[in-house]
Amino acid sequence: MTLLDVQDLSVAFVRRGEAAVRAVDGVSFTVDAGQVVGLVGESGCGKSVTSLAIMGLLPRRGVELGGKAVFDGTDLFGLAPRDMRDVRGKDVAMIFQDPLSSLNPVIPIGLQVTEVLKRHRGMKGDAAGREAADLLDRVGIPDPKRRLKEYPHQLSGGMRQRALIAMAVACRPRLLIADEPTTALDVTIQAQILELLKDLVHEFGTALIMITHDLGVVAGMCDTVNVLYSGRIIETAARRPLFAAPLHPYTHGLLGSIPRLDALESEPLTPIRGSVRDALPWASGCAFQPRCDRPVEACVGAPPELDATFTGHEYRCVNPVRHSND
Ligand SMILES: Nc1ncnc2c1ncn2[C@@H]1O[C@H](COP(=O)(O)OP(=O)(O)O)[C@@H](O)[C@H]1O
Numbered sequence: 491m492t493l494l495d496v497q498d499l500s501v502a503f504v505r506r507g508e509a510a511v512r513a514v515d516g517v518s519f520t521v522d523a524g525q526v527v528g529l530v531g532e533s534g535c536g537k538s539v540t541s542l543a544i545m546g547l548l549p550r551r552g553v554e555l556g557g558k559a560v561f562d563g564t565d566l567f568g569l570a571p572r573d574m575r576d577v578r579g580k581d582v583a584m585i586f587q588d589p590l591s592s593l594n595p596v597i598p599i600g601l602q603v604t605e606v607l608k609r610h611r612g613m614k615g616d617a618a619g620r621e622a623a624d625l626l627d628r629v630g631i632p633d634p635k636r637r638l639k640e641y642p643h644q645l646s647g648g649m650r651q652r653a654l655i656a657m658a659v660a661c662r663p664r665l666l667i668a669d670e671p672t673t674a675l676d677v678t679i680q681a682q683i684l685e686l687l688k689d690l691v692h693e694f695g696t697a698l699i700m701i702t703h704d705l706g707v708v709a710g711m712c713d714t715v716n717v718l719y720s721g722r723i724i725e726t727a728a729r730r731p732l733f734a735a736p737l738h739p740y741t742h743g744l745l746g747s748i749p750r751l752d753a754l755e756s757e758p759l760t761p762i763r764g765s766v767r768d769a770l771p772w773a774s775g776c777a778f779q780p781r782c783d784r785p786v787e788a789c790v791g792a793p794p795e796l797d798a799t800f801t802g803h804e805y806r807c808v809n810p811v812r813h814s815n816d
Pocket residue numbers: 503511512513531532533534535536537538539540
């Protein structure tokens with residue numbers, strides 16, 4: 491069952507006297523109930539703006555919003571701010587990169603978790619306190635009764651992110667959006683947090699949109715992966731075909747720049763040359779063309795359409811990477 495259907499989402503930031511910044515440019519994807527969907531791309535490609543748009547957290551002024559985000563039959567963009575607030579926290583929750591800025595620094599962790607339980611699950615006093623302790627325990631925070639009384643600054647970065655995850659899952663959302671939830675953490679802690687997220691979505695049947703710049707992060711957990719470049723989806727596939735046979739040179743390049751345990755020692759890591767700032771405007775061709783190692787004449791002129799293989803693997807490229815077992 492489709493839980494979230496994002497259709498032709500576009501977001502432009504407009505300032506008087508300046509050219510509009512088209513941060514998201516016709517993005518469509520779906521999330522099924524209980525599914526884990528990756529949204530991957532380098533910094534600045536529009537991942538956070540996409541998630542903020544879905545959550546109704548973009549400012550109204552200076553923003554042109556287009557398209558739809560239909561959650562369980564309701565177009566979120568048509569909701570009054572009040573109704574959107576109800577959806578947020580109850581049906582859809584979000585975890586941000588920096589847990590410190592998402593937690594209130596002057597309120598003990600416990601109170602922040604119980605607040606969510608009281609507001610969204612109608613729990614009271616002792617019951618809410620017990621459930622909060624149970625949740626902290628569930629996300630792997632040792633000695634939860636003591637931790638409940640502590641303030642965010644008394645917890646380590648990894649523990650703070652766990653507390654935030656506890657708050658996010660406290661009201662059993664049907665959809666969780668995690669925006670680079672492990673980027674600010676040490677590598678070993680990163681792996682633990684990813685494992686925790688994986689367990690929780692499995693246990694509660696929550697759907698998850700996993701946003702990251704690191705394909706390595708989605709490799710172990712996503713059912714399908716959407717790769718974004720310069721505000722557009724340039725490749726979509728189930729996890730296995732995407733990693734086994736990426737079709738877009740950008741995805742191929744991203745995969746070539748992450749270390750693989752099974753690679754031969756002599757295989758060098760190859761970063762993608764240039765940066766997202768070198769993007770061509772989509773109106774004049776493929777945005778990735780200036781950085782691409784497979785450019786052909788047809789890349790420039792008109793923007794490439796999204797094509798699909800017979801297995802449903804979609805790609806936006808006129809000269810896709812060929813794989814020998816095709
Ligand atoms: N408030 C804003 N005003 C103008 N441009 C913005 C604003 N927020 C984001 N952008 C631009 O939108 C693009 C996408 O940003 P973002 O979604 O944050 O990227 P990502 O999360 O993939 O790193 C970037 O080019 C960024 O500079």
